[in-house]
Amino acid sequence: MGAQILVTGATGMVGGEVMRQLSARGAPPIALAHSADKAPALEALCTEVRIADLRDEAAVRAAVRGIDRLFMLTPVTPDQAEIGRTLVQAAAEAGVQRIVKLSIIGADLEPGIALGRWHREMERAIEDSGVAWTFLRPAGFMQNMAGLFGATVPAQGMFFLPCGDAAVCKSDARDVAAVAASVLLDDGWEGQALTITGPEALTYYQIAALMAEASDRPVTYVDVPEAAARAGLEQAGVPEPMLSAFMELWALEKTGGAAEVTDAVERVTGKAPRSFADFARDNAAAWKPAAAGGPAPD
Ligand SMILES: NC(=O)c1ccc[n+]([C@@H]2O[C@H](COP(=O)([O-])OP(=O)(O)OC[C@H]3O[C@@H](n4cnc5c(N)ncnc54)[C@H](OP(=O)(O)O)[C@@H]3O)[C@@H](O)[C@H]2O)c1
Structure with a gap:
């Protein structure tokens, strides 16, 4: 029998894709679902579904029993570092x-x-646990442009960010999942922190042009002052501390701090990372006037 792999966040974007890729490689994992009602949708891709709220220490301990390898995904919540520490401790034990x-x-x-600091706290807990590790450090997901950051596009043909004309390099969550599947199944990546990006840094003006080309309608990037971006997040119901975290991220992007390009996807998977043009082609429906639903799964 191969290694028993547990995938947390199995119903989410990255975790779901990790499930599909492990299953496609003949290594269906065990899925961790937050609630029982989501279990049936996972069954075809895994050998077992375990149910646990990551805030429930006893349930987490039960979920990691008999597991050899863990894909660790924590939701973006203010208490994620605490959730992560509990999971790491249970896994080590x-x-x-x-x-x-x-x-x-x-x-x-x-x-x-x-x-970054929230994640580093969890990385440190893993380093201290004595368990072998690989950290996947992806750039902002392209999928954000078909989700929250591009949510105004279907109705208005515009999106609003405070990032000037700086170039940013994003990653496709599907490539992040492919790297995760390889690092879970193959040996040799232990002790490495892999910075995962797409193939090129683009300005949001270039990103808008690719969204327009793919969805066959005008899409405009509007470079807005920080106060307007903050108001937009408030209007979209984004709570603190996420709201301030996004503002901080965009300030970093504006000063060119998110333009790094790496070759990690190709090095680990043997395949070139998807470009934003590839992503836009696969997700054009998200930007059409009557768009409903999020990014395409594959
Ligand atoms: N978005 C980006 O640009 C970006 C870039 C780099 C890194 N990241 C990191 O990627 C991660 C998010 O990945 P994602 O986009 O794939 O997430 P996602 O689609 O939002 O999925 C989150 C998953 O976590 C599960 N979950 C939430 N709360 C839970 C709980 N209390 N107990 C058990 N499971 C719970 C969800 O299940 P339910 O839906 O059933 O609750 C879902 O399966 C975060 O750690 C984020 O920091 C994101």
Whole structure:
């Protein structure tokens, strides 16, 4: 029998894709679902569905029993570092041998930004646990442009960000999942922190042009002052501390701090990372006037 792999966040964007890719490689994992009602949708891709709220320590301990390798995804919540520490401790005590942690680009920068510091706290807990690890540090997902950051496009043909004309390099969550699947299944990546990006840095003006081309309608990027961006997030119902974390991220992007391009996807998977043009082609429906639903799964 192969290694028993547990995938947390299995119903989410990255976790769902990790499930599909492990299953496609003949290594269906065990899925961790937040609630029982989501279990049936996972069954075809895994050998077992375990149910646990990551805030429930006893349930987490039960979920990691008999597991060899853990894909560790924590939701973006103010208490995620605490959730992460509980999970790491339970995994170490259960004898898990490898943790592949979904982190974020720049997590090790000092002082960095809040989104990175939250993940670094969890990375440190893993380093201290004695369990072998690989950290996946992806750039902002392209999928954000078909979600929250591009939510105004279907109705208005515009999106609003305070990032000037700086170039940013994003990653496709599907490529992040492909790297995760390889690092879970193949040996040799232990002790490495992999910064995962797409193939090129683009300005939001270039990103808008690619969204327009793919969806066959005008899409305009409007460079707005920070106060307007903050008001937009408030209007969209984004709570603190996420709201301030996004503002900090965009300030970093504006100064060119999110333009790094790496070859990690190709190095780990043997395939070139998807470009934003590829992503836009696959997700054009999200920007059409009557768009309903989020990014395409594949
Ligand atoms: N978005 C970006 O640009 C970006 C960039 C780099 C890194 N990241 C990192 O990527 C991660 C998010 O990945 P994603 O976009 O795939 O997330 P996602 O689609 O929002 O999925 C989150 C998953 O976590 C589960 N979950 C939430 N609360 C839970 C709880 N209390 N107990 C058990 N499961 C719970 C959700 O299940 P339910 O839906 O059933 O609750 C879902 O399966 C974060 O750690 C983020 O920092 C994001």
